[in-house]
Amino acid sequence: MNPDITILYDTIRWEEKALLEAGIKNNINIQMVDCKKVAVDLEKKPEDYGIVIQRCVSYYRNLHSTAALEGLGVKVINCLNTGIFAGNKLFTHMLLKKSGVPTPNATVAFSKEAALEALDKQGYPRVIKPTVGSWGRLISKLNDRDSAEGIIESRENMYPIYQIHYLEEFVKRPPRDIRAIMVGDKIVAAIYRTSGNGNWKTNMALGGIAQECKVTPEMEEMCIKAKNAVQGDIVGVDLMESDDKGLVVHEVNNTTEYKNTVRVCGVDIPSLMLNYALGFRK
Numbered sequence: 307m308n309p310d311i312t313i314l315y316d317t318i319r320w321e322e323k324a325l326l327e328a329g330i331k332n333n334i335n336i337q338m339v340d341c342k343k344v345a346v347d348l349e350k351k352p353e354d355y356g357i358v359i360q361r362c363v364s365y366y367r368n369l370h371s372t373a374a375l376e377g378l379g380v381k382v383i384n385c386l387n388t389g390i391f392a393g394n395k396l397f398t399h400m401l402l403k404k405s406g407v408p409t410p411n412a413t414v415a416f417s418k419e420a421a422l423e424a425l426d427k428q429g430y431p432r433v434i435k436p437t438v439g440s441w442g443r444l445i446s447k448l449n450d451r452d453s454a455e456g457i458i459e460s461r462e463n464m465y466p467i468y469q470i471h472y473l474e475e476f477v478k479r480p481p482r483d484i485r486a487i488m489v490g491d492k493i494v495a496a497i498y499r500t501s502g503n504g505n506w507k508t509n510m511a512l513g514g515i516a517q518e519c520k521v522t523p524e525m526e527e528m529c530i531k532a533k534n535a536v537q538g539d540i541v542g543v544d545l546m547e548s549d550d551k552g553l554v555v556h557e558v559n560n561t562t563e564y565k566n567t568v569r570v571c572g573v574d575i576p577s578l579m580l581n582y583a584l585g586f587r588k
């Protein structure tokens with residue numbers, strides 16, 4: 307029997323296990339496929355996938371397996387454009403602005419010298435982020451010229467993507483941010499993430515503490531726009547409560563983690579994801 311839904315993964319995390327269990331609970335036929343074992347014949351449409359929920363952790367594996375399957379006519383959630391747009395903070399920034407979604411002010415510089423010149427003009431602190439990355443990795447707060455020089459210089463010796471210097475204003479906000487999980491046009495649950503250890507970054511991967519966040523109509527309207535800006539279906543929108551701008555969106559995650567959101571909010575996000583995906587069945 308062909309599966310209703312394929313979960314395409316490269317690492318089994320809590321999220322992937324929960325999707326499989328939700329399939330059993332809802333009587334949905336789930337196929338778990340380890341992308342590392344897959345070779346896609348690009349000359350013929352594979353018949354044995356159903357709707358694909360893309361869960362690969364590896365950025366490149368995620369993007370390229372989506373491109374291959376979607377190109378052959380398989381419905382993949384999220385689609386290739388979302389992988390491209392949401393997978394890159396600069397691309398997301400441009401699209402959020404175009405859609406009228408408030409987002410931190412940013413500058414992109416294409417050499418160490420240009421980055422330092424921009425920082426000299428704009429002042430410190432600023433935040434430097436790799437345009438592609440997650441879990442807060444390689445995101446630094448640049449407090450002064452000395453630290454900026456060292457951090458930017460070290461990136462000049464890394465893989466070329468790290469030589470795209472994406473600089474953001476440091477947003478003044480309470481010591482927390484918000485992760486809103488969108489399934490279609492609805493925030494199904496949201497959490498505040500407070501850093502547990504004084505870190506200014508609030509990622510759960512860095513020890514953040516989760517608490518339920520009440521969804522407001524303003525937040526939902528902004529998240530729908532952010533999701534649509536990157537052509538997403540199921541996404542995790544990261545927001546901050548800026549002291550002077552109100553809510554701002556700083557990231558859209560196309561393969562979002564939701565373990566702590568389920569734990570804290572008690573919402574069955576995996577079942578909602580599966581049922582949403584089934585809506586694309588022909």
Ligand SMILES: Nc1ncnc2c1ncn2[C@@H]1O[C@H](COP(=O)(O)OP(=O)(O)O)[C@@H](O)[C@H]1O
Nearest residue numbers: 410439440441442443474475476477507508557
């Ligand atoms: N411009 C900013 N000002 C203040 N804090 C920020 C800013 N951007 C990110 N952060 C903090 O750093 C964390 C990680 O940033 P984010 O852009 O979401 O990258 P990642 O993809 O690594 O999660 C955020 O959750 C937030 O706590």
Ligand SMILES: [Mg+2]
Nearest residue numbers: 441442544557
């Ligand atoms: Mg984030």
